[in-house]
Amino acid sequence: MSDTITSDLVLFWHRRDLRLSDNQGLHAAFERSEKVIGVFCLDPHLLNADDVAPARVSYMLGCLRELATSYRTLGSRLLVVQGDPIATLPTLAIAVGASAVYWNRDVEPYARQRDREVAAELRDRQISVEAGWDQLMHIPGAIRTSTIDSKPYTVFTPFRKNWSRQPQTDPVPSPTRAIDLTPAELQSAQQAGTIEIPSDGALGIEWNGGFPIAPGEAAAKAKLKQFVADAIFRYHTDRELPSVVGTSGLSAALKFGAIGIREVWQATHQAAKGCRNDVAASDGVRTWQDELIWREFYQTVLYFFPALADGPYREMWQDFPWENDRRKFQAWCDGRTGYPIVDAAMRQLKETGWMHNRCRMIVASFLTKDLCIDWRWGERYFMQHLVDGDLAANNGGWQWSASSGMDPKPLRIFNPTTQGKKFDPDATYIRKWLPEIRTLETKRIHGGGLTPLEAQSYGYVTPIVDHTVQQKRFKEIYKQQKEKYS
Numbered sequence: 149m150s151d152t153i154t155s156d157l158v159l160f161w162h163r164r165d166l167r168l169s170d171n172q173g174l175h176a177a178f179e180r181s182e183k184v185i186g187v188f189c190l191d192p193h194l195l196n197a198d199d200v201a202p203a204r205v206s207y208m209l210g211c212l213r214e215l216a217t218s219y220r221t222l223g224s225r226l227l228v229v230q231g232d233p234i235a236t237l238p239t240l241a242i243a244v245g246a247s248a249v250y251w252n253r254d255v256e257p258y259a260r261q262r263d264r265e266v267a268a269e270l271r272d273r274q275i276s277v278e279a280g281w282d283q284l285m286h287i288p289g290a291i292r293t294s295t296i297d298s299k300p301y302t303v304f305t306p307f308r309k310n311w312s313r314q315p316q317t318d319p320v321p322s323p324t325r326a327i328d329l330t331p332a333e334l335q336s337a338q339q340a341g342t343i344e345i346p347s348d349g350a351l352g353i354e355w356n357g358g359f360p361i362a363p364g365e366a367a368a369k370a371k372l373k374q375f376v377a378d379a380i381f382r383y384h385t386d387r388e389l390p391s392v393v394g395t396s397g398l399s400a401a402l403k404f405g406a407i408g409i410r411e412v413w414q415a416t417h418q419a420a421k422g423c424r425n426d427v428a429a430s431d432g433v434r435t436w437q438d439e440l441i442w443r444e445f446y447q448t449v450l451y452f453f454p455a456l457a458d459g460p461y462r463e464m465w466q467d468f469p470w471e472n473d474r475r476k477f478q479a480w481c482d483g484r485t486g487y488p489i490v491d492a493a494m495r496q497l498k499e500t501g502w503m504h505n506r507c508r509m510i511v512a513s514f515l516t517k518d519l520c521i522d523w524r525w526g527e528r529y530f531m532q533h534l535v536d537g538d539l540a541a542n543n544g545g546w547q548w549s550a551s552s553g554m555d556p557k558p559l560r561i562f563n564p565t566t567q568g569k570k571f572d573p574d575a576t577y578i579r580k581w582l583p584e585i586r587t588l589e590t591k592r593i594h595g596g597g598l599t600p601l602e603a604q605s606y607g608y609v610t611p612i613v614d615h616t617v618q619q620k621r622f623k624e625i626y627k628q629q630k631e632k633y634s
C-alpha cells in the first residue's frame with residue numbers, strides 16, 4: 149500500500165474490466181484511497197445500438213451481478229447508473245463526494261470520444277481523472293516499427309515478433325483490504341440516482357441460448373485453469389475441428405474483462421514450462437499465445453486506424469461492386485444456403501451466440517466471395533448475435549476474410565465443400581446443427597447434390613449458388629476492380 153493513501157472517496161468506473169483481480173486501474177485506485185466504490189453505467193448509446201446482441205448483454209449483466217457481490221464482500225458497493233455517462237458520471241461523482249474517478253482506457257472510437265468528454269466534465273467540477281491501460285499486455289504505441297519514423301504495424305507477423313520481445317507484465321494483485329464506508333457514505337451512494345442491476349427482461353432482452361462460459365470472474369478463472377491444464381497442449385490441431393471442444397471458450401470473458409490478460413498470459417507461461425521437452429504440446433501453447441497476440445494486434449490497429457470501424461482498409465474495396473442480394477443474405481442468416489458446413493455454423497451462431505473460429509472464416513468467405521455480399525452486412529449480423537462480439541476482433545476477422553484488410557495475401561477464397569470435408573470429416577458438427585440431414589450418409593452430406601425432391605423431403609435446401617461458378621465470377625470482378633485502382 150502506498151504511503152500517500154487518502155480517505156477521500158474514489159470512484160472506479162468499470163467498463164470492459166468486470167472483475168476485481170488483475171485490474172490495473174482498480175489496483176491504482178486502491179493505492180490512492182482506502183475508500184473505493186465501483187460504478188457501472190448502462191449506456192443507452194450502446195444498449196440501444198442496432199448491433200446489440202441479447203447473448204452479450206445477458207452475459208454482461210451476469211458479470212455485473214457477480215461483481216456487485218464481490219464489492220459487497222469487500223464492504224463497498226458497485227453502483228449502477230443508467231444514461232449518458234457524460235451526464236451521469238459527473239452527477240454521481242458529486243453526489244457521493246468523490247475526489248477522483250479512475251478507469252481503464254479503451255481502443256474503440258466511441259469509447260475514446262466518450263472518455264474525453266466525461267473527463268472534461270469531471271475536471272470542470274474539480275474532480276480528478278486517472279485513466280490508464282489494462283486490457284492489453286502492451287499498450288498501443290509500445291509496439292512500433294524500428295524504422296526511423298517508428299510507425300504502428302499494419303501486418304501481423306512483424307507485430308508479433310516485436311510484441312514477443314517486450315517484457316511481460318505480471319498480474320496485479322486483487323484488493324483484499326476491507327473498505328470501511330461509513331453508513332452515511334453508503335446511504336449517499338445508494339441515493340445518488342443509482343439503480344439495481346436490471347434483469348434481462350427489464351432491458352427488453354430475452355436470451356435462452358446459454359453461454360460458452362458462465363458469466364463472471366470465478367467462471368473465467370476456472371475455465372482458464374482447466375484449459376491450460378489440458379486442452380492447450382492439443383490446441384494447434386484440435387482448434388481446427390468444430391466438433392471438438394478444443395479452444396478455450398474465453399472470448400466473452402476477455403471481451404468484458406471478466407479475466408485479466410496478464411493473468412491469462414502468465415498461465416500460458418506456466419503451461420509452457422510444464423511441457424518444455426514435448427514439441428507437440430509446446431506447439432499447442434505457442435499457437436494459443438499467437439491467438440492472444442492476434443487479439444492485441446486487432447485492438448492496436450483499431451486504435452491507430454479508427455477508420456477501420458467504418459470501412460475497408462484497402463482503397464480498392466471502398467467502391468467494390470457488391471451484389472448485396474437480400475434473399476441470399478437471408479438464406480445465409482437462416483442457415484439455408486444448401487452448403488451444410490455454412491448452414492450448421494450459422495445455426496450454431498443463432499442458437500448459442502457463439503461460433504467456432506474455423507466456421508467464422510468459412511461463413512465469412514462464403515458471404516463475401518460466393519454470395520458477393522458486402523462484408524459489413526456480415527460484420528453487423530455477427531455483432532447482433534455474438535456473445536463475444538467485439539469491434540476490433542470482429543472487424544479484423546471480417547476484413548481478413550473479405551480481403552479488404554491489412555492481411556498481405558491478396559485474395560483468399562475458401563471452398564465450403566472441401567473445408568467441410570477437411571475439418572468435419574465425419575460430419576459430427578454438421579449433424580448436430582442440421583438435424584434434418586442427420587440420417588444422410590457422410591459422403592452425401594459433404595458431396596451435396598441432393599435433388600430438389602430429396603432436399604424437400606429432408607426439409608433442407610439445394611445449394612443457392614454454385615461455388616465453382618461464383619469463385620470464377622468473383623475473381624473476374626476482383627480483377628476488374630484491381631485494374632481500376634492500378
Ligand SMILES: Cc1cc2nc3c(=O)[nH]c(=O)nc-3n(C[C@H](O)[C@H](O)[C@H](O)COP(=O)(O)OP(=O)(O)OC[C@H]3O[C@@H](n4cnc5c(N)ncnc54)[C@H](O)[C@@H]3O)c2cc1C
Binds near residue numbers: 440
Ligand atoms: C469473421 C470473424 C469474426 C470474429 N469476430 C470475433 C469477435 O467479435 N470477438 C472475438 O473475440 N473474436 C472474434 N473472432 C476471432 C475468433 O473467432 C474468436 O476469438 C474465437 O473463436 C473465440 O473462441 P475461443 O475463446 O474459444 O478462442 P481461443 O481459440 O481459445 O482463443 C483465445 C482467445 O484469443 C482471442 N482470439 C482468438 N482468435 C482471434 C482472432 N482471430 N482475432 C482476435 N482475437 C482472437 C480471443 O480473445 C479468444 O478468446 C472472429 C473471427 C472471424 C474470422
